[in-house]
Amino acid sequence: MAAMKPPAPYLPVPYPALSQADQEGLSDLYIRGTPVNTLRAYERDLLYVTAWKAARFSTALDWPEAEATALAFILDHARDLNEAPGTDVARETAEALIAQGLRKSLTCPAPSTLDRRIASWLAFHRMKNLTSPFGTPQVKQARSKARRAAARPPAPKSQHPITRDILEQLLTTCRGRRQDCRDRAILMLGWASGGRRRSEITGLMREDVSCKEFDDKGLVWLSLLETKTTIKGETPRLVLKGRAAQALVHWIEVAQIRDGPLFRPISKADRVLTRRLSPDAIYQIVKHRLKLAGLPEDFASPHGLRSGFLTQAALDGAPIQAAMRLSLHRSMVQAQKYYDDVDIAENPAADLLG
CATH class of the missing domain: 1.10.150 (DNA polymerase; domain 1)
Structure with a gap:
């Protein structure tokens, strides 16, 4: 032997x-x-x-x-x-x-x-x-x-959060090619589903997406196998609504994805390939869209989708528990940091000097 x-x-x-x-x-x-x-x-x-x-x-x-x-x-x-x-x-x-x-x-x-x-x-x-x-x-x-x-304040994973206004600037760069359809779906899913991590986005399979309620209710359901804060089989389903759901369904139809990886590389000839998109590709997509939008390429990283979702939820007054239902943060303390940054900026005590 x-x-x-x-x-x-x-x-x-x-x-x-x-x-x-x-x-x-x-x-x-x-x-x-x-x-x-x-x-x-x-x-x-x-x-x-x-x-x-x-x-x-x-x-x-x-x-x-x-x-x-x-x-x-x-x-x-x-x-x-x-x-x-x-x-x-x-x-x-x-x-x-x-x-x-x-x-x-x-x-x-x-x-x-x-x-x-x-x-x-x-x-x-x-x-x-x-x-x-x-x-x-x-x-x-x-x-x-x-x-x-060696203790020091932790460096943010993204220089800036991709709040709704920044996201809109990135989306305006996505026009009509298949690559644009894919990138729009990635950005909107990554942001609107609670701020998904790169590996969570690229790990999605076609069978993880249910469009059964899209025609009647405009809803798309996502089933993540696992996340950084959940284990296999115990990750709750997430929902996409409105424009985010439309963008994802449009990508599935344009790319004719019936099974296998949800997000895939696209050739220079604008042909959808069969293999899975790598997590590093999400970084390149965000960097590329920032550049097209006239923003510095290092303005934000893919984690900006996650921090931007929570920051926008705080700015809009959404209860932190509701935001965490989508972001799947395990720690209230961790999620609270994004709310604290917004709260302290709006604190009237910060204006005492005028």
């Missing part, structure tokens, strides 16, 4: 008592049971920590990893290296990672970035039934101190 290929570190370690077929089934179970975005993050983080250790210690990852390595990883990512001397080992390591395109700058990474990479490293150890060094008291304390030392 051929030797079984060792699984990736984010897949379960081989069990001697399992047959090769059962082991492959277990790995497949982990892949199917893990959100696609999480698997993607695992792969990126594995590439990063592997390159970091190779540059820092000229050696491969150990399983389990040494506590001293875990501490060094935290220390290297807990300070700004711009002022560090050129011979500083942390700076040399960071420069090597920048050269490989794995790190953007010598600036101290955001605490959330460090937390995510450590969480991935922890997950790799769990998959191998090993104890992670990041769980030891000293490393846990160092991690807590690093988080506090």
